[in-house]
Amino acid sequence: MIxxxxxxxxxxxxxxxxxxxxxRLRASExxxxxxxxxxxxxxxTPLAFVSSALGYWSFRSAYQALRTLxxxxxxxxxxxxxxxVSVGDLRSALAELxxxxxxxxxxxxxxxxxxxxxxxxxxxxxxxxxxxxxxxGGLKAGxxxxxxxxxxxxxxxxxxxxxxxxLAGALPHLGLWLTLPLAALTGWFWILRGFALAAWHECxxxxxxxxxxxxxxxxxxxxxxxxxxxxxxxAAVLA
Numbered sequence: 001m002i003x004x005x006x007x008x009x010x011x012x013x014x015x016x017x018x019x020x021x022x023x024r025l026r027a028s029e030x031x032x033x034x035x036x037x038x039x040x041x042x043x044x045t046p047l048a049f050v051s052s053a054l055g056y057w058s059f060r061s062a063y064q065a066l067r068t069l070x071x072x073x074x075x076x077x078x079x080x081x082x083x084x085v086s087v088g089d090l091r092s093a094l095a096e097l098x099x100x101x102x103x104x105x106x107x108x109x110x111x112x113x114x115x116x117x118x119x120x121x122x123x124x125x126x127x128x129x130x131x132x133x134x135x136x137g138g139l140k141a142g143x144x145x146x147x148x149x150x151x152x153x154x155x156x157x158x159x160x161x162x163x164x165x166x167l168a169g170a171l172p173h174l175g176l177w178l179t180l181p182l183a184a185l186t187g188w189f190w191i192l193r194g195f196a197l198a199a200w201h202e203c204x205x206x207x208x209x210x211x212x213x214x215x216x217x218x219x220x221x222x223x224x225x226x227x228x229x230x231x232x233x234x235a236a237v238l239a
Contacts, residue, residue, distance in 0.1 A: 019195035
C-alpha cells in the first residue's frame with residue numbers, strides 16, 4: 001500500500017515538473033474516464049473544502065470588521081470616508097447588516113459544495129479548452145469531448161500539488177510575501193492542462209498550451225464585457 005501510494009505521488013510529481021513526456025506516457029496507458037474522475041475527486045474535494053473554509057473564514061473576518069469598523073478594514077474605510085459622513089452614523093448603519101453564520105455552522109454547506117465545485121471546474125475547463133483546441137485545429141477524428149474530459153481530469157489531479165502549496169497563501173503575514181510565487185505557480189498549473197490536452201489528442205504541445213491561453217483570453221473578455229454591461233446598467237439606474 002505504501003509503495004503504491006509513493007509510486008502514485010511520484011507519477012503526479014513527474015507530470016507536474018516534466019509534463020510533456022510524462023503526460024504522453026500516462027496517455028499511452030489509456031486511462032478510462034471513470035477511474036480518472038474518481039482520482040480527481042478524491043484528491044481535489046478535500047482540498048476544495050479546506051480552501052473554501054479558509055476563504056469563508058477570511059471573508060467573515062473582514063465582514064465582521066466592516067460591520068464594526070474595527071481592525072485594518074475599519075481603518076481603511078475611515079481613511080477614505082467623505083467629510084459629510086460621520087463615523088458614528090456609518091457604524092450605526094453597518095451594525096444593521098445581518099450576521100454571517102459561524103464557520104462551524106457553514107461546514108456542512110461547504111462540504112456539500114466542495115465536490116460540486118470540483119465537478120463544475122472540471123466541466124468548465126473541459127468545455128472551454130475543447131472548444132479552443134478545436135479553433136486551433138488540434139482535434140483529430142475520433143477524439144471527441146470524452147478524450148478531453150479524461151485529459152482535464154488527469155491535469156486537475158496533478159494540479160492538486162499546486163493547490164496544496166497554494167494553501168500557504170492563507171498563512172498570516174507570510175501569504176503577502178508569497179503572492180508573486182503563488183501567482184506564477186497558478187499560471188504554470190493553468191497551462192499544464194495544455195500538455196495533457198496535447199498528449200491525449202496527439203497534437204503539438206503549442207496547440208494544447210495555446211488552447212488554455214485562448215481560453216483565458218476569451219473568458220477574460222467575456223468577464224470584462226459582463227462587468228461593463230453591469231456598470232452601464234447601474235449608471236442608467238442612478239442617472
